[in-house]
Amino acid sequence: MKAPHEQRPVVQRIRVKYAKRGRLRFTSHRDFSRALERAVRRSRIPIAYSSGFTPHPRISYAGASPTGVASEAEYLEMALQDRVDLGEVLSQLDEALPIGLDVIEIVEATTSDFAATLEASEWHFAISAPEELLQQIPGAIAAFLQAEEVMVERMSKNGLRRFDVRVAVLSLVESAPATLADGDSTPMGDRGRRSVILEAVIRHGSPSVRPDDLLAALRIEGLASRAIVTRLAQGPFDERAGAVTDPFGPDRK
Amino acid sequence: MCTPGEVGISCYPWSMPSVWSDLEPLLLQVSKPIQYVGGELNSTVKDWDAAEVRWVLMYPDAYEVGLPNQGVMILYEVLNEVEGVLAERSYAIWPDLEKLMRENDIPQFTLDSHRSVRDFDLFGISFATELGYTNMLSALHLGGIPLMAADRTLEDPIVVAGGHAAFNPEPISDFIDIAVLGDGEEAVLRMSEIVREWKREGRPGGRDEVLLRLARSGGCYVPRFYDVEYFEDGRIKRVFPNRSDVPYRVAKHTVMDLDKWPYPKQPLVPLAETVHERMSVEIFRGCTRGCRFCQAGMITRPVRERSITGIAAMVEQGLNATGYEEVGLLSLSSADHSEIGEIAKGLADRYDGENVGLSLPSTRVDAFNVDLANELTRNGRRSGLTFAPEGGSERMRQVINKMVTEEDLIRTVTTAYVNGWRQVKLYFMCGLPTETDEDVMQIATMTKRAIDAGRSATGGNDVRCTISIGAFVPKPHTPFQWAAQESPDVVDHRLKMLRDAIQGDRKYAKAIGYRYHDGKPSAIEGLLSRGDRRVGAVILRAWENGQRFDGWTEHFSYDRWVAAAVEIFAGSPLSLDWFTTRERELSEALPWDHLDSGLDKEWLWSDWQEALAGGEVDDCRWTPCFDCGVCPTMDTEIQVGPTGRTIPLLVNR
Incomplete structure (x- = not known):
């Protein structure tokens, strides 16, 4: 039997920040990784391959957002067989990906264990709904923030899980609309309904609390299906500033 | 790069009535929402207002099955290349979203601009199998298009059936306006021109006139222009045109010189996972092996090869356009290309070290050899190997004219094992004409011999074989079109006997996998394959009672189909059995006799008699013509190499 191909060694690792926008928010993580691998081949980036x-x-993904959730801050790392010009790779890769899967920034990796630095995420919820539903929101936020524990249930692969959402939520506010650029998909906006914007910072970890878990924890019937959720940022959490910071900071020196 | 404000529906550069804003909030509630959003790499959204003729092309099954379909992909690109013509795509909608769409009044839509299918001029549906018929009814109904062609108005599209099942469109003749037989590339272009001209003239004579113009062009079968009379015993008396100037027989289309039609040039690359995660290049069309069960091989004659250099150019362009890592060299029997060895070697040389895998989705047992196996795996990727002996015993393979000996098969499978494959798949059919229990049991015997040979050749126990077996369905335009289909009871009994023979033998139970499709769906496929116009009411009733997605075990209901057939056929000589397990005679008029595949009916009959006598017919590519009738009737010819050319290496990569 023939031996499998020897693969060339890794000479550079790069970290990619990308966005999942508009209708492409419906891509699952598996969908995205297939699209990315094809884009890498099409743009002839000298990606390293595993042997066998x-x-x-050799691509590793960190903290991918759930299907249906848009994101301005997704991250992955690639191992390369040749050194590349980061600016060139950015434009080639962005060109090769479908519109809506957009590359934002690429840095060379100089530190290890990148995934562990992604401690928290900043989430944006655009909720278009009838007035009677929107009116319940301020009270629901206040009640949530005052509670010590808010349990929700979610169906997972291992059956129904029950866990506390409150402990992972670092902040939650109702903000003025138009934080995202206007014109992003606002499905019900054209029907004369008002929109409400919520912003939250949620800590990663176990149990992992997803943005739809937070909506469920507000206990308003029909809220989750009316929200378009976007991750605005993820990275190290600065306790003093109370904010998510840039995970590429250490790589930029 | 797109900023957040530019994406989503606002990415469409012009305003048009789109269902997207109503659809989007529903997508969070359904499984695999990505299949409904469109925007695939290499998809096209043309300016609606600038187009004069607008097609929606549908594959009537789930997106994951429909998107890779080559037929739809080719026509989508061919049509969109024409000035003033646009084509968009639609696929079957799963019941979870269908329910929400009905509650929210959202019509069947296209993936490209999310427009209602009713807005288009022509609604082309590609039927690779008859099991898509109920999904067509769902799509029409969701689209707000009257199910019965007779009820449609100028506000409705012209519903066109294509694909292999269109060679007998009689069971769906109430629901379609047109059936087109054969290769679609030139046919859709000609149809577009006829519709364009009629629209430019201000649509004179309405729907009837445009259908008549299409029928008179000779390439479109319009069922409403033909009447059928029946004998009291249920058989067809005659089929005849009810309008002047429409042809008595409607002929299939044949595209000659495949090198002139290098489509798809820009294969669609989905975000969602689909059944084929690879790019396909069609290396030839047609087959002259003469396997008697094979409708595809009969209706796509003659063989027309794409040249070695044409293939190489398509592979290179397609890889660059898609980023796929595997290329399937597609055809009905890919190892039969006159230069397959040179093609495999040339491509393997060209992509050496680039992690590009090659596969031959359909490989004949006797054409496979060590060189080909090695070329296919040189770049490190090893896709599965599948062979289709189809019949278990030597006698059975003579009846079906699949001239493979048991020695051939064992030698081939052993070669595969020795070259590093640990697993091969073998396809068989059950319920073939004249088959006995013993013929089917022979599958177990032969597979065990192959495992033995593999074990001794590799000196280990690490060889596996999977048997995949389904029930045979006699198809129109084949020598078996007269045959009695075996009943599901007998088929299921034989499948169970075979399973026990394999799984009951401890020496082989772990080495041989066994996958089978039970006989009941095949009985319904048989009804739809060889049915006539009176079967349409059964399809409609089954659909009304909830039948959808007939190709999916979890959605197929045999009982629902049987109940529909019993109800509709009550008080008539017809029944499910009448259409399936009844053997026909030469004198009987068949529902598709007025549809011309080029095959001479006398020749098909003599080949059927030959089958019963155990006689074989050679491949006309290498032996003299045996008068199937296609080339003279259709004014076509066999187009094969070798060309003697080679695939050059690429420079500057």
């Missing part, structure tokens, strides 16, 4: 009979490209 079915070599696969």
Whole structure:
């Protein structure tokens, strides 16, 4: 039997920040990784492959957002066989990805264990709904923030899980609309309904609390299906400033 | 790069009535929402207002099955290349979203601009199998298009059926306006021109006139222009045109010189996972092996090869356009290309070290050899190997004219094992004409011999074989079109016997996998394949009673179909059995006799008699013509190499 191909060694690792926008928020993580691998091949980025009979490209993903959630701050790391110009790779990769999966920034990795630095995320909820539903929101936020524990249930692969949402939520506010650029999909906006914007910072960890868990924890019937959720940022959490900071900070020196 | 404000529906550069804003909030509530959003790499959204002729092309099954379909992909690109013509795509909608769409009044939509399918001039549906018929009814109904062609107005699209099942469109003749037989590339262009001209003239004579113009062009079968009379015993008396100037027989289309039609040039690349995660290049069309069960092989004659250099150019362009890592060299029997060895070697040389995998989705047992196996795996990727002996015993393979000996098969499978494959898949059919229990049991015997040979050749126990077996369905335009289909009871009994013979033998139970499709769906497929116009009412009733997605075990209901057939056929000589398990005679008029595949009916009959006598017919590519009738009737010819050319290496990569 023939030996599998020897693969060339890794000479550079790069970290990519990308966005998942508009209708492409419906891509699942698996959908995204297939699209990315094809884009990498199309743009001829010198990606490193694992050895073995079915070599696969060496890409690691960190903290991917759930299907249906848009994001301005997703991250991944790639291992390369040749050194590349970061600016060139950015434009090639962005060009090769469908519109809506957009590359924002690329840095060379100089630190290790990148995934561990993604401690928290900043979430944006655009909620278009009938007035009677929107009126319940301020009270629901106040009640949530005052509570010590807010339990929700979610169906997972291992059955129904029950966990506390409150402990992971670092902040939650109702803000003025138009934080995102206007014209982003606002499904019900054209029907004369008002929109409400919520912003929250949620700590990563176990149990992992997703943005829809927070909406469920507000206990307003029909809220979750009326929200378009976007991750605005993820990275190290600065306790003093109470904000999510840039995870590429250390790589930029 | 798009800023947040530019994406979503606002990315469409012009305003048009789109269902997207109503659809989007529903997508969070359904499974795999990505299949409904469109925007695939290489998809096209043309300016609606600048187009004179607008097509929606549908594959009537789930997106994951429909998107990779080559037929739809080719026509989508061919049509969109024409000035003033646009084509968008639609796929079957799963019941979870269908329910929400009905509650929210959202019509069947296209993926490209999310427009209602009713807004288009022509609604082309590609039927690779008859099991898509109920999904067509769902799509029409969701689209607000009258189910019965007779009820449609100028506000409705012209519903066109294509694909292999369109060679007998009689069961769906109430629901379609037109059936087009054969290769679609030139046919859709000609149809577009006829519709364009009629629209430019101000749509004179309404719907009837445009259908008549299309029928008179000779390439479109318009069922409403033909009447059928029946004998009291249920058989067809005659089929005849009820309008002047429409042809008595409607002929299939044949595209000659595939190198002139290198489509798809820009294959669609979905975000969602689909059944084929690879790019396909069609290396030839047609087949002259003469396997008697094979409708595809009969209706796509003659063989027309794409040249080695044409193939290489398509592979290169397609890889660059898609980023796929695997290329499937597609055809009905890919190892039969006159230069397959040179093609495999040339492509493997060209993509050496680039982690590009090659696969032959359909490989004949006797054409496979060590060189080909090695070329296919040189770049490190090893896709599965599948062979289709189809019949378990030597006698059975003679009846179906699949001239493969048991020795061939064992030698081939052993070669695969020795070259590093640990697993091969073998396809068989059950319920073939004249088949006995013993013929089917022979599958177990042969597979065990193959495992033995593999174990001794590799010196280990690490060889596996999967048997995949389904029930045979006699198809129109084949020598078996007269045959009695085996009943589901007998098929299921034989499938169970075979399973026990394999799984009951401890020496092989772990080495042989067994996958089978039970006989009941095949009985319904048989009804839809060889049915006539009176089957339409059964399809409608089954659909009204909830039947959808007939190709999916979890959605298929045999009982629902049987109940519909019993109800509709009550008081008539017809029944499910009448259409399926009844053997026909030469003198009987068949529902598709007025549809011309080029095959001579006398020749098909003599080949059927030959089958019963155990006689074989050679491949006309290498032996003299045996008069199937296609080339003279259709004014076509076999187009094969070798060309003697080679695939050059690429420079500057």
